[in-house]
Structure formats: structure tokens, C-alpha cells
Amino acid sequence: MDIHVKPRRAKRRTKPVRLSDVATAAGVSTATVSMVVNGNPRISSGTQKRVRRAIERLGYRPNRAAQRLTGRGSPALMVLLPAHRQTFADSYFGEIISGIAERAAAMGQIVQFEHATPELLRAGHHVSMLQQQAADGMLLLGFNDFHVFLNDFDEVASRVIVVDSHITRADLDSVTCDYSAGATQAMNYLLQLGHRRIGLITSSVGGRSADEIAETYRHVLALRGITVEDSWLADDKDTEQGGDAAADKILRNSDVTAILAASDRLAIGALHAAQRRGLSVPRDLSVVGFDNLRHSAFLNPSLTTVHLPLHEAGALACQRLVERIHGNTQRIADRLPTHLVVRNSTSLARDLPVSTVDSSAA
Amino acid sequence: MDIHVKPRRAKRRTKPVRLSDVATAAGVSTATVSMVVNGNPRISSGTQKRVRRAIERLGYRPNRAAQRLTGRGSPALMVLLPAHRQTFADSYFGEIISGIAERAAAMGQIVQFEHATPELLRAGHHVSMLQQQAADGMLLLGFNDFHVFLNDFDEVASRVIVVDSHITRADLDSVTCDYSAGATQAMNYLLQLGHRRIGLITSSVGGRSADEIAETYRHVLALRGITVEDSWLADDKDTEQGGDAAADKILRNSDVTAILAASDRLAIGALHAAQRRGLSVPRDLSVVGFDNLRHSAFLNPSLTTVHLPLHEAGALACQRLVERIHGNTQRIADRLPTHLVVRNSTSLARDLPVSTVDSSAA
DNA sequence: CTGAAAGCGCTTACAG
DNA sequence: CTGAAAGCGCTTACAG
Numbered sequence: 001m002d003i004h005v006k007p008r009r010a011k012r013r014t015k016p017v018r019l020s021d022v023a024t025a026a027g028v029s030t031a032t033v034s035m036v037v038n039g040n041p042r043i044s045s046g047t048q049k050r051v052r053r054a055i056e057r058l059g060y061r062p063n064r065a066a067q068r069l070t071g072r073g074s075p076a077l078m079v080l081l082p083a084h085r086q087t088f089a090d091s092y093f094g095e096i097i098s099g100i101a102e103r104a105a106a107m108g109q110i111v112q113f114e115h116a117t118p119e120l121l122r123a124g125h126h127v128s129m130l131q132q133q134a135a136d137g138m139l140l141l142g143f144n145d146f147h148v149f150l151n152d153f154d155e156v157a158s159r160v161i162v163v164d165s166h167i168t169r170a171d172l173d174s175v176t177c178d179y180s181a182g183a184t185q186a187m188n189y190l191l192q193l194g195h196r197r198i199g200l201i202t203s204s205v206g207g208r209s210a211d212e213i214a215e216t217y218r219h220v221l222a223l224r225g226i227t228v229e230d231s232w233l234a235d236d237k238d239t240e241q242g243g244d245a246a247a248d249k250i251l252r253n254s255d256v257t258a259i260l261a262a263s264d265r266l267a268i269g270a271l272h273a274a275q276r277r278g279l280s281v282p283r284d285l286s287v288v289g290f291d292n293l294r295h296s297a298f299l300n301p302s303l304t305t306v307h308l309p310l311h312e313a314g315a316l317a318c319q320r321l322v323e324r325i326h327g328n329t330q331r332i333a334d335r336l337p338t339h340l341v342v343r344n345s346t347s348l349a350r351d352l353p354v355s356t357v358d359s360s361a362a
Numbered sequence: 363m364d365i366h367v368k369p370r371r372a373k374r375r376t377k378p379v380r381l382s383d384v385a386t387a388a389g390v391s392t393a394t395v396s397m398v399v400n401g402n403p404r405i406s407s408g409t410q411k412r413v414r415r416a417i418e419r420l421g422y423r424p425n426r427a428a429q430r431l432t433g434r435g436s437p438a439l440m441v442l443l444p445a446h447r448q449t450f451a452d453s454y455f456g457e458i459i460s461g462i463a464e465r466a467a468a469m470g471q472i473v474q475f476e477h478a479t480p481e482l483l484r485a486g487h488h489v490s491m492l493q494q495q496a497a498d499g500m501l502l503l504g505f506n507d508f509h510v511f512l513n514d515f516d517e518v519a520s521r522v523i524v525v526d527s528h529i530t531r532a533d534l535d536s537v538t539c540d541y542s543a544g545a546t547q548a549m550n551y552l553l554q555l556g557h558r559r560i561g562l563i564t565s566s567v568g569g570r571s572a573d574e575i576a577e578t579y580r581h582v583l584a585l586r587g588i589t590v591e592d593s594w595l596a597d598d599k600d601t602e603q604g605g606d607a608a609a610d611k612i613l614r615n616s617d618v619t620a621i622l623a624a625s626d627r628l629a630i631g632a633l634h635a636a637q638r639r640g641l642s643v644p645r646d647l648s649v650v651g652f653d654n655l656r657h658s659a660f661l662n663p664s665l666t667t668v669h670l671p672l673h674e675a676g677a678l679a680c681q682r683l684v685e686r687i688h689g690n691t692q693r694i695a696d697r698l699p700t701h702l703v704v705r706n707s708t709s710l711a712r713d714l715p716v717s718t719v720d721s722s723a724a
Numbered sequence: 725c726t727g728a729a730a731g732c733g734c735t736t737a738c739a740g
Numbered sequence: 741c742t743g744a745a746a747g748c749g750c751t752t753a754c755a756g
Contacts, residue, residue, distance in 0.1 A: 016733090018732095018734085030734080031735080031736080031742070031745095034735055044741060044742090047741085047742080059493070061493075061496070062734075063732090063734070064496055065426075065428075065431045065733080065734090066431055066733035066735090067734060068427035069431055069748045070733085070734050070735045070736080070747080071735075071736090071748075085463065087460070088459040089459075094453070097451075098447065098449070098450035101450055110474060112474065113473070117467075125423075128421060131378060275662075294451065295602075300662035301662075378749090391727045392749090392750080396752085399750095404726085405725070409725080424749085425749050427748085428732090431750070431751095432731080432749085432750050
């Protein structure tokens with residue numbers, strides 16, 4: 001009695017206008033209306049006009065469910081994301097999803113998001129969704145070779161595309177960013193600045209694959225005759241905290257003058273670890289990230305990082321998937337160019353080494 | 363001839379298993395299978411077991427489209443986002459969407475995202491999607507009173523919930539964060555630190571409504587007998603660039619010692635403007651943001667900001683919408699608590715004023 | 725406890 | 741150029 005909130009008057013749901021309603025109103029058959037709606041040119045422009053007017057007047061909109069049931073109706077794309085729920089709040093995923101959503105809208109596709117929870121995987125829904133008609137194609141984000149379920153797609157592999165991951169365990173199509181080229185640029189740049197003892201922070205657990213970066217890192221250093229020391233390497237979760245812990249470990253056990261991080265989040269963590277240890281970036285330590293997330297330019301110091309065209313990767317993957325669904329059988333293995341963005345977290349090495357070979361003394 | 367890519371063998375789409383297939387396999391009618399699938403207790407445990415086994419063996423999964431067509435099948439929630447395509451890459455939206463997605467998954471709901479493009483609005487699809495069955499309910503993100511189309515929902519208002527926006531132009535249910543309480547805390551804190559000339563950066567164009575913050579700002583200052591000067595105020599786009607420009611304008615035309623920004627993005631821009639002008643934050647200028655986005659803690663200086671429970675707001679809005687769809691007619695006007703998070707972008711005012719009243723000399 | 729049958733709203737051969 | 745009719749895969753009264 002004391003509280004009296006005006007209840008939301010439950011306006012009865014206006015009964016949807018059906019195809020047959022339009023047909024009656026326009027004085028034609030449902031088949032005709034259907035054809036007009038679908039732009040079938042066989043209908044005379046006279047009746048077309050009449051039908052369109054009726055559609056307009058009644059405010060008719062086709063029932064998607066019914067359309068899908070009859071085979072028509074734009075197919076749905078599914079985006080499979082890692083199980084942890086926060087993916088949408090992660091800028092890395094956000095960029096890719098943004099690209100997917102944009103291209104999907106442009107192509108008139110509906111996209112649905114699904115998290116790869118243990119239950120979903122156990123029930124095999126990730127493949128049955130494709131086998132049945134819940135989704136016509138699937139985009140995979142944020143998985144790597146540690147994810148065993150990728151093998152399950154074998155039967156339906158033709159309608160699955162991996163975005164920005166380097167998968168070797170399963171034979172899947174993919175749209176990726178050229179991590180290798182980016183890592184090469186980053187490493188060469190650090191070497192140019194005189195750095196010889198360079199740390200590497202990766203994150204192999206639960207997420208993006210860091211192999212490509214690690215390989216390139218070793219390769220570039222090997223070319224210079226530099227032997228990588230174990231103390232230069234650390235692997236942790238792909239979060240700021242992970243990067244912090246990893247950098248801390250490296251800085252405690254080695255005398256690196258620069259650190260390459262496999263993601264911007266890791267790099268931000270490294271920035272913090274350095275600061276906490278009283279190291280000034282870039283004076284005492286250079287830090288390079290990977291991603292070029294939007295806010296990385298606004299850090300202090302702003303982050304030197306490898307730009308990954310994540311938005312474009314998402315958009316292209318989406319387009320490729322739609323093409324595939326429409327019958328294109330060509331192999332998909334796009335690799336988008338990356339480039340280093342130099343900002344303020346990197347500078348000349350303080351201790352230019354006397355000899356390149358002898359510089360890695362622990 | 364020269365290039366030979368292994369084309370993706372187009373494995374024929376395995377014909378979906380239908381309800382009737384299961385029925386045949388189990389030696390029962392389709393009605394029985396349907397009831398088993400939907401957990402109807404009328405079926406004897408014997409046949410239940412038999413049917414379940416058949417389902418398991420054949421790998422049956424109900425066809426969503428068919429389910430929806432018959433009225434069953436989990437309804438779809440729609441999330442309407444501002445027209446600019448980058449919403450998913452924006453941490454503010456990301457947090458809310460994350461909350462929505464999480465709760466929706468927990469409640470077995472499917473959620474679809476749609477951008478409020480001019481075309482979509484012109485065609486009236488934002489309401490017709492509800493009138494017809496494309497969506498059973500709709501969540502509105504990132505709109506404010508400048509968005510005229512909000513009036514259109516009148517007829518279907520009972521299935522629409524506004525998330526984290528203060529809408530007065532239309533009578534819509536909402537789940538919001540308590541901007542007013544947050545702004546009060548922020549202002550009181552700045553006053554405690556001795557600040558008297560406090561700037562305010564808002565963003566009224568295309569996005570979240572800043573009225574509540576502005577009102578509170580004025581109110582709190584008025585209580586202290588402080589008259590707000592025009593030169594303390596600036597409004598710009600809700601981006602880092604916008605915040606930079608707005609702060610620059612304020613710093614050029616006034617002698618504020620602190621700035622309250624209506625979003626973290628704006629605050630980051632203010633940080634930059636200050637830096638560019640040679641002002642040290644917080645020594646020369648205190649900056650307070652609004653949002654508490656994940657990366658705001660990792661800025662340098664880390665940002666003092668009002669924490670908005672965006673994830674929770676998204677989750678709660680999602681739940682309320684489902685409850686509403688299921689028949690709850692209660693008014694929805696949840697208001698989630700906010701609080702100030704003190705970090706390193708704020709400190710004592712350098713010039714503690716001689717007199718509170720006289721302190722606002724330009 | 726189970727089944728036969730109608731119906732959800734659309735599309736698509738097939739006739740005319 | 742247009743229509744009558746069957747069918748998409750499911751659910752739900754209605755009988756038994």
C-alpha cells in the first residue's frame with residue numbers, strides 16, 4: 001500500500017502481420033506476395049506496386065523463423081569465443097568482433113555469439129550447431145593449439161574459419177595477422193637501438209598463440225649470433241597482472257635492456273613492473289607490445305607496439321565465411337600485414353655493448 | 363596451373379537429424395519425442411530412456427527455427443547500439459555487453475546485436491522487430507535524450523529497457539548507475555583536497571547523457587557558495603581527442619586546479635592536454651574520470667575515477683528484460699550504486715584558497 | 725501414458 | 741504472369 005509504483009501497462013503484443021494478411025489486403029495469393037518480397041522479377045510491376053503498398057500500409061515484416069525453416073532467410077553466422085565471460089570487455093576481442101559485426105551488417109548477415117564453455121563442448125554443440133542449422137558458419141576467436149576441441153570440426157571444417165590464431169593441430173581455414181613480420185620489425189628495431197639482451201614475455205595458456213612471436217624472436221637473435229638465455233624468457237597469463245609478474249621475473253634474474261611482450265596487456269604489465277622496480281621507461285628499459293589497442297597510445301609513456309589489423313581481420317574473416325557458405329571452395333589462408341608503431345616506450349640502449357657476441361653476460 | 367591450392371573439400375552437409383528420425387528409431391510418435399525433449403513429465407521413464415538413447419545415438423538437436431515458429435524455443439533478446447560501428451571496440455559498451463552476454467547465457471537466452479543505423483530507424487525496424495517476432499525484448503545502450511527515435515517505442519515500451527542512460531523524453535524502463543551519487547563523491551573529494559575552481563568536461567553529442575553529472579556538479583558547488591564560471595565548462599565528443607580539446611579549452615581560458623570528466627575517455631584526453639601544456643598531474647592539476655574502465659588503473663598517473671558497475675548493469679538489465687517477457691509487469695527503474703576510486707591523478711590543490719567564497723577569481 | 729492431426733508463417737516447384 | 745498445394749521441423753490440444 002505504501003509503495004505505489006505505476007506498473008508497466010502490459011500493452012497486448014500487437015499480433016504480427018503475416019504474409020497472408022498482405023495477400024488478402026492486396027487481393028493476391030501468398031505466393032505472389034512472397035515473390036514480391038524476395039524480388040522475384042516474374043511479378044508484373046502493377047501487382048508489385050499493389051503488394052508493396054499493402055506491405056507498407058500493414059507494416060509487414062517477414063518472420064525470420066519461418067523463412068529459415070523453408071531454407072530461405074539469411075543464414076546466421078556464429079562467433080565462438082573462449083569460455084571466460086569477459087571477452088566482450090577485452091579490447092583485443094572487441095576489435096575483432098567490431099570488424100565482424102560491421103561486415104556482417106553490410107552483408108545482411110545475422111551474427112550470434114557463443115562462449116565455448118566446457119558444457120557446450122562436452123555436449124558437442126560446437127559442431128552440432130553447424131551440422132544442424134543453428135549456424136551456417138562459424139568464426140573461432142581466441143583459441144590456440146592447446147584447445148583440443150578444434151579437432152572436432154573435421155566433418156564441418158568447410159564452414160569454420162579461425163581468426164588471428166595459428167592453429168596446427170587441426171586443418172582449418174584462417175584469417176590471421178602477420179605476427180612474424182611484426183615481430184621481426186620489432187626485434188630489428190630494438191637491435192638498431194643497440195639492445196642486445198632482450199627479454200620476451202609470452203602467454204601460452206588459454207588464449208592466443210605466441211609461438212610465432214617466440215620463433216621469430218629466437219630467429220632474429222640467432223641471426224645476430226645472440227644466444228637467448230632462459231632468464232630472458234617468461235610466460236604468464238595474458239593480462240596486465242601476468243605481464244607484470246613475468247617482467248618482474250625477468251628483471252629480477254637478468255640484465256635485459258629491453259622487453260618484447262606478445263600483447264599490449266602484457267606490455268602494460270611490464271611497464272608497471274619496471275616502474276615498481278624504480279626503472280624508468282624508456283631510459284632504463286625499452287618495452288614493445290603487440291596489438292596496438294586503442295588506449296595504448298594514451299599510456300604514459302605511450303607504448304611502442306606492433307599494430308595488428310584486428311578490425312580488418314574480423315571483417316575479412318566474416319566476408320570469407322559468407323563467401324564460403326555461398327559455395328566458394330577455395331582454401332582460405334589470408335595473412336594481413338602488420339607494422340611497428342614507434343612511440344615513447346623505447347629508446348637507445350643505455351649500455352651500447354662493446355662486442356655483439358660477448359654482450360649477453362648474465 | 364602454376365598455383366595449386368588444395369581446395370577445401372566441400373564435405374556434404376550432413377543432413378540434419380529430425381525429430382521424426384528419432385521417433386522412428388525409438389519406435390514412438392513425434393509427439394512423444396517432442397515431450398521427452400521438453401521434459402514433459404507425462405512420458406513414462408521407460409520410453410523416456412528409449413527416446414533419450416535414440417537422441418544420443420543419432421545426435422539429434424532441435425531445429426531452433428521450427429521451435430520458434432511454434433511458439434516454443436527460447437526467445438531472442440536484441441541489443442540496440444548506436445550507429446557508429448565501433449561499439450564493440452569501446453570498453454564502455456564492452457563492459458555492459460559482457461554483462462548482458464553472461465546473464466543471457468546463464469538464462470539460456472540468445473542475444474542479437476543491432477546497430478541503430480539511419481536506415482534501420484527510417485524503416486521503423488527498431489519497433490517492428492519487436493512487433494513481429496524478430497526479438498522478444500530489447501535493450502537500449504548508449505542513447506540519450508537527443509535520440510528522437512526513442513519516442514517510437516511507445517506501443518512496445520513494455521519490452522524495452524534502457525541501460526545506463528537517463529531518458530526523459532520517453533517513458534521507458536531502465537537500469538542505470540547512480541551518476542549523481544558518484545559525481546557527488548567526486549566533487550566532495552576534490553573540495554576536501556582544497557580545490558575550488560573545478561572544471562567540468564562533458565559530452566552531450568551522440569552518446570551517454572551527462573546531464574546528471576552536470577547537475578550534481580553545479581549543485582555541490584552551489585552548496586559551497588561557489589559560482590561556476592563559463593570558462594570552467596567544455597563539451598565535446600566522448601573520445602580521448604574530445605577530452606583533450608575540451609581540457610585544452612578550459613586550461614587556456616581559466617585557472618582551474620581540477621577537472622571532472624564525464625567519462626574515462628574524456629579524462630584520458632584531459633591528462634594529455636595537461637601534459638602537453640607542461641602541467642604535471644596531479645601536482646598542477648587534479649583529474650577525475652567516470653567509468654573506471656579496466657585500463658584506467660594502468661594509466662600513468664593511474665586515474666582517480668567514479669566506478670560504474672557497468673557489467674552488473676548489463677546483467678541486471680538482461681535479467682529484468684527476461685522477467686518482463688515472462689510476464690512481470692512491475693515498473694523497472696533499478697539504480698546501481700557507484701563509488702569513487704581514488705588513485706594517483708588527484709592531490710591537494712596547490713593553492714589552498716584564502717577564502718572559500720572569494721576563491722573563484724578568474 | 726501415447727498418438728494422429730492440425731497448425732506455426734513462409735517458399736517453391738508445379739500447373740495453368 | 742499468378743495461384744493451389746505441399747512441405748520445412750516442430751509443438752500442442754485433443755482423443756484414446
